[in-house]
Amino acid sequence: MSTIAFAGAPGHGKTTLVAALAHCSASPPTYDIVDVPSVQLGSAIAGKSIAAAIVVVAATDGPQEFTFEHAQLLVTRGVKNIVLFLNKTDLADDPELTELIEMECREMMSRAGANGDALPVLTGSALKATQSTGGSDDPSATTIYALADALEAFAQA
Numbered sequence: 401m402s403t404i405a406f407a408g409a410p411g412h413g414k415t416t417l418v419a420a421l422a423h424c425s426a427s428p429p430t431y432d433i434v435d436v437p438s439v440q441l442g443s444a445i446a447g448k449s450i451a452a453a454i455v456v457v458a459a460t461d462g463p464q465e466f467t468f469e470h471a472q473l474l475v476t477r478g479v480k481n482i483v484l485f486l487n488k489t490d491l492a493d494d495p496e497l498t499e500l501i502e503m504e505c506r507e508m509m510s511r512a513g514a515n516g517d518a519l520p521v522l523t524g525s526a527l528k529a530t531q532s533t534g535g536s537d538d539p540s541a542t543t544i545y546a547l548a549d550a551l552e553a554f555a556q557a
C-alpha cells in the first residue's frame with residue numbers, strides 16, 4: 401500500500417484534515433497515512449516510500465520554520481507529489497491576506513527546493529469539513545473531495 405504523509409507546523413491542522421478526509425469519504429482510503437506530531441515526521445517517514453505529501457499551513461499564521469523544515473525534508477526524501485493545503489480559512493476573513501500567504505507558501509516551497517509556482521494549492525477549513533453534512537454545495541466538503549481525489553490518484557500511480 402502507498403503511504404501519504406501529512407506535514408506542517410504544530411497545530412496547523414494535520415490531524416483535523418485527516419479526520420475531514422475520513423468524514424467526507426464514502427470509502428476507506430487505499431493508502432496508509434502518516435500523521436504524527438511535527439517533530440516526528442522525519443523518523444516516521446524514514447525508510448518509507450512516500451507517494452505524496454500534504455503540507456498543511458494555517459491561513460491564520462502562514463508558513464513557519466517548521467513548515468520550511470518539513471518541505472526541505474520532503475524534497476530531500478525525493479517526494480515529488482506535494483500538495484499545499486491552506487487551512488483555517490474560516491478564521492481568515494481577508495481573502496487578500498490569504499492570497500498573500502499562498503504566495504509566501506509558494507516562495508517557501510521554492511526555497512526548500514520544490515517547484516513552488518507549480519504547487520497545487522487547496523484552500524479550506526478542515527474543521528468545518530469535519531462538521532459538514534457532505535452536500536455538494538458545501539464548499540468546505542468540496543475542497544476535501546478534491547483533496548481525496550488527488551490523493552487517491554497519487555496512491556494509485
Ligand SMILES: Nc1nc2c(ncn2[C@@H]2O[C@H](COP(=O)(O)OP(=O)(O)OP(=O)(O)O)[C@@H](O)[C@H]2O)c(=O)[nH]1
Nearest residue numbers: 410411412413414415416437438487488525526527
Ligand atoms: N477554526 C479552525 N480550527 C481548526 C481548523 N483545523 C484545525 N483546527 C484546530 O486547530 C487545532 C490544531 O489542529 P490539529 O489538527 O490538532 O493540528 P496538528 O497539525 O495535527 O497539530 P500537531 O499534531 O500538534 O502537530 C485544533 O484545536 C483544531 O480543532 C480549521 O480549519 N479551522
Ligand SMILES: [Mg+2]
Nearest residue numbers: 414415436437
Ligand atoms: Mg496532529
